[in-house]
Amino acid sequence: MISRHACRFILLMFMVGLNLRPAMSSVAPLLSRLQENAGLSASAAGLLTTLPVLFLGLTAPLAPMIGNRIGSERALSAALLLLASGLLLRVLPFPGLLYLGTAMAGSAIGLAGTLLPALVKRELPQNADLLTGLYTMALCLGGALGAGLSVPLMQWLGNWQASLVSWSLLALATLIVWISYAPSPAPKPTLNLPTGIPLVSLLRQPLTWQVMLFMGIQSSMAYIVFGWLPTLLIERGYSEATAGWTMAVSIMCQLVSALSAPWIARLHHDQRPALLLVLVCTALGLVMLLAAPLAWRWPGAVLLGLGQGGSFSLALSLLVLRTANERLAGQLSGLVQGGGYTLAALGPFGVGLMLQAGATTQHIAWLLIGLIGVCCGFAFFAGRKRQLDDQSGQLQVYHR
Template identity: 35%
Template structure:
């Protein structure tokens, strides 16, 4: 009997508790990632129905896509402070609850509630955007590139599916766009349920080492932090101009609205492609300068192609998605790789996403005004090409193997 008990005790379980907990953590991260883009991008395909419900002008309807970006910019710097006080796990759980509240508020039959709910939803997403890179820095320091690529792929794929199915879903619900948007709130609800074990095993992320690095100097005074911030910011500027205006650019060259809409979805799908390829490459490279330059070059070529040879629109659209998607993965990976520890990663993430989404918010309006002034998309596209070139240069600067506040060979930022 004793030997039998000893045998059973020494037999390894097929799923050790630690391994199971790791899988639950990864599942929670991917579910949170699934909530970070879909609630925003799924509005564009049904914006006509929303306009008709409230008799909104084009500018007033455009605020539904601008408000989340402004929320991202305003809330992102606060997210790092929230994580320091409450811990990353609790902050992410609260962010999911805020997303659900915003989604429900957005479904109320009052335009003020729609606007307020959209902003609240954006605030919740902002916290998730900021804290996921910090979480990866702390819990997956050896797999930052792979985990970043995985959650960006999930984010892009779910957003593409949301954009593709929101119209058929609304039609199946007899035009009830409110209920369609409410159904999307099941994603953060599912993520909350999966994230509950992280709350019960919560550990505060503070520590003496973190405080020392954070208070040695403001992250906003670091040249390397600004290089990472502007690399991500330029990419956000270009990406959200494409999200807002690509269908108009395509239809202006003579293609139909349905074809333009399908290419818009194709671009979002293409943003997920780099995630399948970049993870093993980034993991093997201590220096990502050439890779970062390549993302800027691909984006530059795609935008210049749209301006100079519109007949190749399918190629340019795919390249635009690949270039911006690759830059997003690299930029998010840089937040973790260039930070010395998780608190600093949260502060850098808040800085990068604050500046990045401010640029993203003004980009579509700025390029739309320039289009009206120039009478075509030629000059706006060339200016975006120039921004892509600047992004490549910034990528070369922040792609070097170094960290903020850490001196190497007595030199460094």
């Protein structure tokens, strides 16, 4: 029987997760219109899609320190307020505010996305991996709503600025609910490593790098899709609305694998089969959407969604499965998401540079397939059944 406290926390987690993707996915269907109205070049548009991911990566390592100082619950409130402010700021008609607001939104997502896995580990430790799947499902749903509703909202509200700013209302509503019903603070800070175990100890562990690089490469794929998939589909002959809905269908399919991937991973001794399966689905989906005939777009959208939803869900699950306690989960989350998302930021910007240099969608598709091949190598090592523990007074890796 699930307690009232657990149900309330799960609902809060879902609401917060719902806010952490529309800031990025809502821009992609409108990117061509932004380029026309704001005079953005392909590289400038690439910078716009890169900024939230870059600042997400730069801010994520700060989350454990901020949570330690003011409490994870207050830190999450501050992140939601920063998110709402950034979404409002980026549509104001002043030079540079589009980029500043986008960077603020990315920073807020980095803080909230790093704090939540540690809170899940603290509040419901026995089912942390399965709840991470539910949290990922909320992320996917938010991303799908951002992609699918951007163009209809623009048509209904009259301009792209009103469409983009409408997502700040969701952030403000979630902030009010979070402040009202957030879990009680922990009796003492638990997100910092204990004395004698410096942060560099985590960086000396190959397991940290394996999880980080898997997170970074699969996230790069996701943010390339968030930032550029509609534009690439429009170049292939799709209408603006059809491209947005194709992306929305793909993201909606992520809901299925985001929730089911952690369950499937439990069927095996370790997570390697599940990790490799979702990466193969991602690769097939990209080929069908970007290189195969247009008739393959719906199977491609489904496979891409299943692959990316499962990849991200399992990547977040690794943060709790590879650590023995909340403290280490918070530290590993900060390092992995910080380094991983900073690496992932290169993806959208790189695609912008490639398009400006004259690359075709097929060129981009095969480059992404190569990156997925590299990601499979890191998945093979990160998926082994091991765990970081510090109970001995030193940070060590144990085979569970």
